[in-house]
Amino acid sequence: MVYLVSPPEPTDWRMDPTEFMNAVLRQWPDARVRKVTDPRSTAALDVHIDLDGKRLDGTLSLDGLAVSLEADVQASARFARWLRSIVPSTQPLLFYDEGYTADVPLTAETTEEQLTRPFFVH
Secondary structure: OEEEEEOOOOOOOOOOHHHHHHHHHHHOOOOEEEEOOOOOOOEEEEEEEEEOOEEEEEEEEOOOOOEEEEOOHHHHHHHHHHHHHHOOOOOOOEEEEOOOOOEEEOOOOOOHHHHHHHHOOO
């Protein structure tokens, strides 16, 4: 499944690719982060992380507005909570899936359980 984190509305804020890459590597020193050189790609960076024994593949969009996460919902939520910690608190963020079946406002107080609950089928 693919999950995304992005602002809910247009904004002047952007995630700098170099700052994002450095932050990822500080948090996960074994992560693999590479600049995307394919001119047809919509991604600036690819990220590959072993997150508590689960693989997480992610991208930072070229415009610096969205992070796409390909992983299970728990690993994606864990990464999203970390991402929230490096984005200015004044910048609203949403956590949602690629089908937009649900979206959850991502604040410093949002728990992993609050992020994952809407995506479990009961």
